[in-house]
Amino acid sequence: MKLGIITFLVLIYGSFLYGQKSLTIEIDEFRNSKEGNILIAIFTDQLNFTNDISFKNWIVPKEKLINGVFKETVKLPLGEYGIAILDDEDINGKMSYNFFGIPKEGYGFSDFNHSGFKKPMFSDFKFSVSDSTDIIRIKLRYL
16 A cells, blocks of 8 residues: 555656756846845746736845846746746835836846837747756846
């Protein structure tokens, strides 16, 4: 009985790890590298991005930056993803805007240099996690 349970758990755990890839996320050029948090969200498609339903998300205090650079490795199953970053300087958990509706905090997206004022589509910043994917660098934008 115990051997059957152990075998079952090993098979389940092994199948979960199969097809996963380590991906390093690297962000630099923070306007302020000491105050605030970095909000990171990984999305799997346009519908989830539109509805703000992330596959994975986490918050990192900027005190953990090393020489003003954020670098973290995550394991993801093979597939398509998009990463959205917010430099939450005021630690309110959301983007802050000025009187005219212009973002007051930095933001960035995977493999996408955001140049407009409109929220991008998932297809603008999606990437594939495959055997050749190792690192995603994200450039923050401040207005």
